[in-house]
Amino acid sequence: MSIGRMDLNLLKVFEAVYEDRNLLLVGKRLNLTPSAVSHALGRLRELVGDELFMRTGKGMVPTGRATAMAPGLRGSLRQIETLLGVEPFAPSTSRRRFVIAANDHLTEVLAVPLSRELQEVAPSVDLVIRPSTRLDLAEQIDLGRIDLAIGIFSQVPSRLNSQRLLSQGEMILMRKGHPASRRKLTLQDLTKYPLVTLSVGGQEEGAVGGFIVERGLARQSEMFDRHALEEALIGSRERPRMRITVPHALAIPALLRDTSMLSIVPASLAVALTKGKDLLRRKPPYPAGTSIVRAVWHGRDESDAGHVWLREMVLKTARAAEKELA
Template sequence: MNEIDWLQIDARALNVLVAVAEEQSVTAAAVRLGVTQSAVSHTLDRLRAITHDALFVKSGRGIVATAHALSLAERARGLLHELEQFSRAPKWQPASWTATVTIAANDFQRDLLLPALAARLRESAPNVTLRVIPSGIPSLEMLRDEHCQLVITPRPPDGSDVVQRQLFEDDYRVFYDPAMRDAPITRKAYLDAEHVTVVYQPRRPLDLDHWMAAHGITRHFRIMVPGFAGITPFLRGTTLLATVPGRLRTHLLAGLADAKVPIKCPRMPMYLVWHRRYHDDPAFRWLREQVLACVATLKL
């Protein structure tokens, strides 16, 4: 016997064996399975060669299964059931999920969305640990090498193996200390002022700062800090301005005044990004839904 003959046994062959054993007829089995009689006969011939048993023999005008065929049919039913279960996605529940989930975000995105996400995890998935790492300049390698499972960023990395979903858009606003100055109403007042901004390493400006420079809009930056959390101490007690996403007023820049930028400028989009390996995973699909639910609670 060929040593790899058993590899020719597949689910269809097992299904034929069970059908013929139960129907005691090749014709009836073919009708039941929606195939031709010759296809059933061919499969039985293949199974006979593999099992070295007649499997089904004539009995009067019909056929009956051999003792070995009956035993094999019983085992085949169990195997087919297992294969059916194998093909179905397991029923997944958040409460049973035990994992450490890593999300890359800057301080703005972190404080805006992730405390609410952590609260949802504590309630629905208490065995999940949320780890937050700085996003810096988000790269494909962060997701490909599984440094994190999700990235929140206004500038998604470009790659065919990652997926992105826009979370929201934000308007840029001018923040200032109202005890020290009024809002810069005119373009001239805005450009004559001194500014605080964020410059990520290595020397990556905010998208708005890059856009303004590209359009020939020059401002005097007195202070540059590596994250949004560093802005408030430099605004308080000074006449400095900071032009940053407006939703910072809800946390990192709470207590400062803000006004419309007296120069027409683009809005800032925010995206959730993940690798395709997690796209259909029920746990991470649920996690992404929770992030979107957090976004829905924001005052847009």
């Protein structure tokens, strides 16, 4: 392939097709007709000597060559744009799409208010939320298919950057009218009443010590401090009964309704779920640990103007959520 024949606009088409997997969406994103997108792909295929994308019933699927090219090309495009000062990021007029990975409770706590803010300051910016519980999260960040991952990470590899968003402890949820609702919770309550716990991956998915490690990135699998609870109950003959373990936080209110179960959840989730009229939140009767929610992104995006803006918006939203925990 001769680099002298390369039109850098073709790389923008490649990036858009790799991310959207749909030629109509790519055309809308780049303000091109479908035929122009197809023509650009044809030129790319000729230059590279590979099909790059195969048309299937599920959209445009990248070949192995395209998958190998994607991370480097995306990073190079960002560097070129930064060096040349092209396409400066203006939130009020940008049509850029950002992809954030987060679990359902952090989507409730952070993504919902972030969306409201974007409507005011960046009405044409699109936000896609993908589940952070997928086992290939680190790979998706490496490939450039996720701009920002939000969660609790005990280990972040050097190729990825991270930023603290908020710190939180744990709280215990119960329905209004629960037998223990009119007094301070005790350890005996946690063995007397069955528990609803939140877990997005267990030992069968490679979790060790409550974290799943993939490509150097260790993300939290259990959404409560099991070790702290077990330590508090040392010497007790009774053990807590984890009656129901769910992968989705938003199922918890329905499970607690009309039952005597309790649920140990992150404090930010407890605040969000008790804004309604059905649930109460209480401090745990033992010293539960504090966890730090972080944003994680690839080092190649560190200086990208749009990415910097996105991180600032997420941090602003997180700080507002943290104030509610005080």
